[in-house]
Amino acid sequence: MxxxxxxxxxxxxxxxxxxxxxxxxxxxxxxxxxxxxxxxxxxxxxxxxNTPYFETPKDRLQAREIENLKLRYAILNKKMSQLDEVIESIEERDNNLYRVYFNSSPIPNEQRKAGFGGINRYKELEGYNNSELVINTTKRVDMLSKQLAIQSKSLDEILRLAKDKEKLLAAIPAIQPVKNEDLTRVASGFGYRNDPFTKIRKFHYGMDFTAKTGTPIYASGDGVVERADNSLSGYGNLIVIRHGYGYESFYAHLSKFKVRAGQKVKRGDIIGLVGSTGRSEAPHLHYEVHKDGEPINPINFYYGSISAQEYIAISKIANQENQALD
Missing domain, CATH: 1.20.5 (Single alpha-helices involved in coiled-coils or other helix-helix interfaces)
Structure with missing residues (x-):
């Protein structure tokens, strides 16, 4: 054309x-x-x-890397879920076993699970295609780290309490200061008794163990001898052991000292011999236990040396309102 x-x-x-x-x-x-x-x-x-129908080799490589990262994040989250279960089990034992045993207050769940207030810690992770996945995973890691830090401190405290408990158990006056085979009888217990000299009813602050003069007397707990003299009126030759944790034990009317002031003693060590010095009617050991400066009933502290049957028998005798020997 x-x-x-x-x-x-x-x-x-x-x-x-x-x-x-x-x-x-x-x-x-x-x-x-x-x-x-x-x-x-x-x-x-x-x-x-910019359409999904046209991909370069580089795009396909990046897509595979992204899918691989998503898979790795999924595996990481699964492992963190397992760690959550393990930590919850440890926290439960910590609160309901260890802390109960050592008479320590449990750590509140709100404190263990508390989040992170204040500024946005994850701002730099925002604005990406998979920001939500990355931010949520990072938050879980941070939360687990915090829970582990709290639990680690708690276990450090439990260890300290355990060491203190061991020292406490060794220090508490827990055995009878005169062996049963050496006793004539338990003459008087803690409470109101008749005074052997005035015959007036008055409070008796310890227990009297009748035994022959020269019978060994044993330290009822670990401690340091605070005094071994006869300067306290009425007690005669007296040993006072300071056990710590607010506990002290008194051993009165001794015929002889086997320790001196300032000396460290262990439970079961011989510290003196039964006598009848001071305000005493007959050879016996007057034994007292003090807690935070106040006398308490010694019969509650014999769990380390007598059987249940022996405890019941001594308790019946000690609770009778008879006449004291000092």
Whole structure:
């Protein structure tokens, strides 16, 4: 098909003349077409590479890496769930076993599970395609770290309490100061008794163990001898052992000392011999236990040396309102 020829009417010559296109305009049209085609092609390329239907090798590699990371995060979260169960089990034993045994207050669950208030700690992790996954996992790691830190401190405290408990159990006056085979009888117990000299009913602050003069007397708990003298009126030769934790034990009317003031003693060590010095009616040991400066019933502290049957028998005798020996 031949190219269409255009004409125009010339009024001067009163004739039709052929229109010849200018070369510059034709070049402009060509340039405009080429630019438009190039722009259209670029736009099509941009659209293609941003659609899921067109992936470069690099895109496929990144996609695999992202899926791999998601899988690793899923595995990490599963392991953290297992750690959660283990930590909860440890926390339960800590609160309901260890702390109960050592008479220590449990750590409140609100304190163990408390979050992190104040500033946003995870701001730098925001704005990414998988920000929620990364932020939630990071929060769980931080929470587990905090719980482990709290539990670690708690176990340090339990260890300290255990060491103190061991010392406490060794220090408490827990045995009878005169052996049963050496006793004539338990003459008097803690409470109101008749005074052997005035016959007036008065409070007796210890227990009297009747035994022969020279019978060994044993320290009822670990401690330090605070005094071994006869300067306290009425007690005669007296030994006082300071056990710590507020406990003291008194051993009165001794015939002889086997220790001196300032000396460390262990439970079961011989510290003196039975006598009848001071305000005493007959050879016996007057024994007292004090807690925080106040006399308490010694019969509650014989669990380390006598059987249940012996304890019941001594308790019956000690609770009778008979006459004291001092």
């Amino acid at each position: 031949s190219k269409k020829v255009k004409y125009y009417y010339d009024t001067e010559s009163l004739a039709y003349k052929k229109i010849s296109p200018k070369k510059g305009r034709r070049l402009g049209y060509i340039t405009l077409f080429l630019v438009s085609a190039a722009l259209f092609g670029f736009l099509c390329f941009v659209l293609l590479i």
